Amino acid sequence: MTKWQTEEKKREQGIPMPPKRRKPPKTYPICSWKRALERIQSQCGPVHIAERHGKGEHKVIFLPEAARELEVMVSYGRRSPMNAKEQKYTGYGHYLMDENGHVTVIVKHLIEIQTMNRSPVSASNLGPNGEYNPGLDFLAYHREEFLRTEDRYNTDAWGHPVDPFLSLCGPSEFVLEGHTHPDLGVFYSRTDQVSGAARAASLPVCIFVCDPIRREMLGSIGRNFEEAEVIVYARDRDFQEQAGVQPASPVEEAIGLASRWIRNSGCAGTVRFRNRMGGRGCLTIKLVLPPPKGSDPTCRRYQKSWAQHTTGDS
Numbered sequence: 045m046t047k048w049q050t051e052e053k054k055r056e057q058g059i060p061m062p063p064k065r066r067k068p069p070k071t072y073p074i075c076s077w078k079r080a081l082e083r084i085q086s087q088c089g090p091v092h093i094a095e096r097h098g099k100g101e102h103k104v105i106f107l108p109e110a111a112r113e114l115e116v117m118v119s120y121g122r123r124s125p126m127n128a129k130e131q132k133y134t135g136y137g138h139y140l141m142d143e144n145g146h147v148t149v150i151v152k153h154l155i156e157i158q159t160m161n162r163s164p165v166s167a168s169n170l171g172p173n174g175e176y177n178p179g180l181d182f183l184a185y186h187r188e189e190f191l192r193t194e195d196r197y198n199t200d201a202w203g204h205p206v207d208p209f210l211s212l213c214g215p216s217e218f219v220l221e222g223h224t225h226p227d228l229g230v231f232y233s234r235t236d237q238v239s240g241a242a243r244a245a246s247l248p249v250c251i252f253v254c255d256p257i258r259r260e261m262l263g264s265i266g267r268n269f270e271e272a273e274v275i276v277y278a279r280d281r282d283f284q285e286q287a288g289v290q291p292a293s294p295v296e297e298a299i300g301l302a303s304r305w306i307r308n309s310g311c312a313g314t315v316r317f318r319n320r321m322g323g324r325g326c327l328t329i330k331l332v333l334p335p336p337k338g339s340d341p342t343c344r345r346y347q348k349s350w351a352q353h354t355t356g357d358s
C-alpha cells in the first residue's frame with residue numbers, strides 16, 4: 045500500500061480523538077499526625093485534647109473552633125429539639141499525608157446542610173415533595189463567603205491563629221461529610237456506605253458520624269472507609285475564664301473596659317476591634333448618649349400607647 049493509499053484509508057476511518065489528557069494526581073503536604081498535633085499545641089495558645097474516638101492510622105483532627113461549632117450545631121451531650129432527628133453537615137479544612145500514605149484530615153469549619161423530611165435515621169437534601177431544595181444554594185453561598193475571607197480573619201480573640209495550617213496547606217477544601225445518629229450509636233448504615241463511597245470517590249474525604257446524645261464519634265477516610273481516629277481539641281477552660289477577667293494585652297484591656305462601661309452605664313454602643321493588613325489593629329468605640337429626660341417624643345408616644353393598651357382605652 046502506497047503512502048497516499050494509507051492516508052486515504054486513515055481519512056475514511058475518520059480522525060481519531062486526541063488522547064485524553066491525564067490530570068496529575070493530587071498531592072498533599074507531608075506532615076505526620078504527631079507533627080500536626082505539635083503545630084496545634086505550639087501555635088493555638090492554651091489548648092488540649094478533649095476527646096478521642098476510635099482507632100486507626102488515619103487521623104481526623106477537629107481544631108478548637110470547629111469542635112465548638114459541632115458542639116453547638118448538634119447540641120452535643122444532650123437531647124434537643126433539633127438533634128432528635130438526623131442532622132447533616134459538611135466540613136472544611138486540610139489534608140496532610142505522612143511518608144506511609146496515612147492521611148490526617150484537619151477540620152477547621154463546619155456548615156450545617158439544611159435538610160428536609162427529617163427522621164432519626166434520615167434527612168433529605170431534596171424539598172418536601174422531592175423538588176430542589178433552595179437551602180443548598182445557601183450552603184454554596186456560605187462556603188464561598190468563608191473561603192474568600194478565611195485568610196483575613198484567621199486570628200482568635202486571644203491573638204492566636206484559628207487555623208495554624210493555612211500557610212502550609214493553602215485555602216481550605218471540602219474534607220468531611222458528616223451526619224448524626226441521635227441515640228442510635230455510631231456505625232455506617234447501608235445508606236451511609238453508598239452515599240459515603242460516592243462522596244469520597246476520588247479524595248481522602250472523612251465520612252463522619254456523631255451520636256450527639258451518647259457522645260460518640262466515628263470517622264473513616266476515603267471510599268473504602270479506612271479506620272481513622274478522631275481527635276477533638278478544646279481551648280483550656282481556665283484560660284478562657286482567666287482571659288475574661290484578666291485581659292492578656294493592652295488592647296484587650298481597653299476593649300474589656302469599654303464594653304463593661306457601656307453595659308453598666310445603660311448607653312447604647314459598640315466596641316469593635318479590626319485587624320488591618322500588616323498586623324495593625326483599629327479599635328472603634330461607638331456610643332449613643334441618651335437625650336435629657338423627658339425630651340424624647342418617641343419615648344412619650346410609646347408610653348402613651350402602652351398605657352392605652354393596659355387600661356383597655358382606645
Ligand SMILES: [Zn+2]
Pocket residue numbers: 223224225231232233236253
Ligand atoms: Zn447514618
